Each structure stands twice: as C-alpha cells, then as structure tokens.
Amino acid sequence: xxxxxxxxxxxxxxxxxxxxxxxxxxxxxxxxxxxxxxxxxxxxxxxxxxxxxxxxxxxxxxxxxxxxxxxxxxxxxxxxxxxxxxxxxxxxxxxxxxxxxxxxxxxxxxxxxxxxxxxxxxxxxxxxx
Numbered sequence: 001x002x003x004x005x006x007x008x009x010x011x012x013x014x015x016x017x018x019x020x021x022x023x024x025x026x027x028x029x030x031x032x033x034x035x036x037x038x039x040x041x042x043x044x045x046x047x048x049x050x051x052x053x054x055x056x057x058x059x060x061x062x063x064x065x066x067x068x069x070x071x072x073x074x075x076x077x078x079x080x081x082x083x084x085x086x087x088x089x090x091x092x093x094x095x096x097x098x099x100x101x102x103x104x105x106x107x108x109x110x111x112x113x114x115x116x117x118x119x120x121x122x123x124x125x126x127x128x129x
Contacts, residue, residue: 021089057092
C-alpha cells in the first residue's frame with residue numbers, strides 16, 4: 001500500500017490499560033516498577049518505529065483519587081463509580097492504518113500483567129451514519 005493510500009485509511013484508537021493500577025504502588029517492588037516502566041518506554045518507541053502516531057495518553061492516579069457522579073446526576077462521591085477489580089489505569093491515543101500491528105505492539109503490555117482494550121474513536125462521519 002502506498003504512503004498516500006495508507007494515510008487515507010488511518011484511524012484513531014484509544015488503547016485502554018485495564019487492571020489493578022494500584023498494584024504498581026502496593027505490591028510491586030521498585031525493581032518490578034522500573035522494569036515495567038521500561039516496557040512502556042519500549043512500547044512507545046516501537047509504536048513510532050512501526051508507523052503508529054501517539055497523539056495523547058496518560059497514566060492515571062490510583063482509584064482512591066477518583067471522584068464520581070452517579071448516572072442522572074447527584075452528589076459527587078469519593079472513589080470509583082463501580083466497585084470492580086479492574087479499573088482503567090491509563091491510556092494511549094494512537095493514529096494508525098494497521099490495527100493488527102497496533103494490537104501486536106500491545107502484547108508486550110499484556111505480558112507484564114496489564115489488560116488491554118482497544119477501541120476506535122468516534123468521528124464526525126460515524127455520527128452521520
């Protein structure tokens with residue numbers, strides 16, 4: 001596929017990091033944390049090397065720092081909205097023409113104990129259909 005054709009098929013995705021983000025601070029050793037962050041660094045480098053464009057992302061603080069508002073409105077409460085063993089601990093926003101390769105890159109995050117969920121971003125064209 002030519003560069004122009006590939007660019008015209010580029011879509012934006014959000015890579016959600018799902019699991020127990022608190023484990024990074026409660027049960028991992030300093031060495032495990034250092035090694036884990038090194039994997040994230042390699043992941044980000046690999047995305048660029050393989051033609052994916054990171055347009056945003058962040059690591060999120062632990063669930064204890066969350067503030068929630070219930071469906072329909074109401075008082076702001078401390079903590080996550082739902083009690084769950086799995087929470088979003090961070091995300092990457094990535095533009096790519098090759099979802100399969102993006103998923104392949106994400107394997108290294110799964111190998112260090114992260115759950116990965118990738119979703120396409122809704123575009124104006126999606127809303128019109």
